[in-house]
Amino acid sequence: MTDDNRDAETGEEDIDLDGLEDDRTVQIKSPVSGIDSATGAGTSLEFTARSLFARRTHRWVKSELPAYLLIQCSWYMAFGLQMVLFPYLITNRLGLDGTELGLANMALSGPSVIFLLLGGVIAERSRSKPLLMILHFAAALPAAGLAFVLATGNLAYGFMIIYGIAMGTVGAFMMPARDSVLNEVVDRRSRVGSGVTLQQGVAFATIAQFAAQIAGLIIGGYADKLTRMPDFLGGFSIGPIPSWELLTFQAIIVALGTGFAIFLARGRSVQTGRSGLGAAFGDIHEGFQVVLANAKLWAMTALMFGVGIFVIGSFLVVLPIINRDIYGLASDGIRDMFVTFWLGAFVSSVALSVFRHIKRQGRLLLTAQLLGSLAILIMLAKPPHWVFLSIVFAWGLAAGVSIAMSRSIVQDAAPKDQLARVLSIYQLGFMAGAPFGAALMGWLVDFFPDQPQRVAVVPALGMTILIIWMVIRTPIWNMKNVSPGRA
Numbered sequence: 001m002t003d004d005n006r007d008a009e010t011g012e013e014d015i016d017l018d019g020l021e022d023d024r025t026v027q028i029k030s031p032v033s034g035i036d037s038a039t040g041a042g043t044s045l046e047f048t049a050r051s052l053f054a055r056r057t058h059r060w061v062k063s064e065l066p067a068y069l070l071i072q073c074s075w076y077m078a079f080g081l082q083m084v085l086f087p088y089l090i091t092n093r094l095g096l097d098g099t100e101l102g103l104a105n106m107a108l109s110g111p112s113v114i115f116l117l118l119g120g121v122i123a124e125r126s127r128s129k130p131l132l133m134i135l136h137f138a139a140a141l142p143a144a145g146l147a148f149v150l151a152t153g154n155l156a157y158g159f160m161i162i163y164g165i166a167m168g169t170v171g172a173f174m175m176p177a178r179d180s181v182l183n184e185v186v187d188r189r190s191r192v193g194s195g196v197t198l199q200q201g202v203a204f205a206t207i208a209q210f211a212a213q214i215a216g217l218i219i220g221g222y223a224d225k226l227t228r229m230p231d232f233l234g235g236f237s238i239g240p241i242p243s244w245e246l247l248t249f250q251a252i253i254v255a256l257g258t259g260f261a262i263f264l265a266r267g268r269s270v271q272t273g274r275s276g277l278g279a280a281f282g283d284i285h286e287g288f289q290v291v292l293a294n295a296k297l298w299a300m301t302a303l304m305f306g307v308g309i310f311v312i313g314s315f316l317v318v319l320p321i322i323n324r325d326i327y328g329l330a331s332d333g334i335r336d337m338f339v340t341f342w343l344g345a346f347v348s349s350v351a352l353s354v355f356r357h358i359k360r361q362g363r364l365l366l367t368a369q370l371l372g373s374l375a376i377l378i379m380l381a382k383p384p385h386w387v388f389l390s391i392v393f394a395w396g397l398a399a400g401v402s403i404a405m406s407r408s409i410v411q412d413a414a415p416k417d418q419l420a421r422v423l424s425i426y427q428l429g430f431m432a433g434a435p436f437g438a439a440l441m442g443w444l445v446d447f448f449p450d451q452p453q454r455v456a457v458v459p460a461l462g463m464t465i466l467i468i469w470m471v472i473r474t475p476i477w478n479m480k481n482v483s484p485g486r487a
Contacts, residue, residue: 080216
């Protein structure tokens with residue numbers, strides 16, 4: 001393979017080579033009459049061809065970030081739809097109770113805990129472009145299958161479990177593959193003169209995630225709502241949108257990511273030198289060693305574990321119970337709560353995207369976490385519903401800052417040849433903490449059946465203690481981002 005072919009695949013172009021080769025060519029002088037002009041013409045054609053190739057390569061590289069953001073949108077819009085449709089089908093269509101819903105959610109989230117580390121290893125060893133194409137196509141199959149089951153009137157709880165396991169498994173491999181490629185995209189853009197920093201790249205990706213997720217939540221909310229729909233005989237009819245149509249839409253949206261991935265470069269693959277059945281476990285062990293040896297990485301992983309326990313546990317259990325028992329609301333209230341939270345995260349992500357370089361990322365991260373955790377204490381006073389939603393919005397603002405800053409810190413601190421493995425361990429801290437948090441908060445809510453708002457003290461106190469420990473015992477509070485070209 002030639003150097004030019006490698007450049008075409010990776011999206012990199014060494015412009016200095018053009019100048020060097022041009023200088024060498026124009027210095028050729030032939031003693032034979034007429035050869036000089038032929039040499040000059042050949043040189044001119046070669047220079048023109050290489051200039052066109054360079055411009056085409058630059059355009060291709062600069063199209064990667066928009067393509068990546070569309071990939072992000074396709075996945076998270078489908079994810080937003082799933083957040084509404086999955087519990088709706090179990091509770092409303094099948095009429096099952098919380099135990100079955102809990103088991104189904106375990107089937108949906110369990111594979112992420114089991115396969116996430118393996119997904120990080122595969123993401124490093126594989127080219128990102130074909131891997132993302134395969135995973136997006138694979139994610140469309142469970143949704144399309146469940147849509148067929150619904151359309152034929154054969155919905156059963158077993159199909160929901162199968163769907164959960166399938167989507168959870170694909171998601172475990174998707175997270176490290178998608179998150180790690182952003183670093184490559186920003187790096188290639190910087191080589192062709194783009195001023196987008198890694199911090200801004202993370203902020204743009206977070207904006208796309210939250211905006212698409214909100215759109216998916218809103219669309220999914222129409223599963224049981226009367227609306228005007230096209231009629232096959234012409235005109236429009238009034239009725240609820242069938243769930244199988246929304247699931248079909250989910251399958252189409254996530255499958256579009258396969259097409260968007262075509263505009264990415266093939267990406268890099270890492271060869272660790274290991275082979276055999278124990279190779280993956282050796283790579284995972286090495287990834288843990290890297291995280292434990294880097295104070296920033298293990299501190300961020302510990303913080304995400306705490307967020308999973310205290311923040312996500314409260315979000316999944318305490319807030320819906322308060323929504324039902326204190327304000328007497330049902331699915332509409334839960335939808336409004338979710339949309340309000342992610343809208344807050346979207347707003348803070350947009351604000352962060354304006355800044356190319358934030359010097360004190362750690363202080364901004366921990367301050368946002370602390371303010372967001374303390375804000376939920378207002379719920380102890382049983383405020384009006386609009387105040388409750390304002391608290392949720394403030395919590396979302398803090399979450400947007402936390403997600404963007406933590407991703408930037410981890411992406412910058414991780415070795416580039418082990419980035420996917422480190423990201424999978426970082427994500428595992430979050431994913432492993434959430435089930436513990438949900439179980440803990442569920443037990444506490446049952447302990448205070450008439451006053452579930454009292455449980456707000458637990459996440460607020462837990463996160464405050466964790467943040468104080470982070471300030472005193474880790475370098476996160478005092479770290480400085482000294483390079484304006486990196487985040």
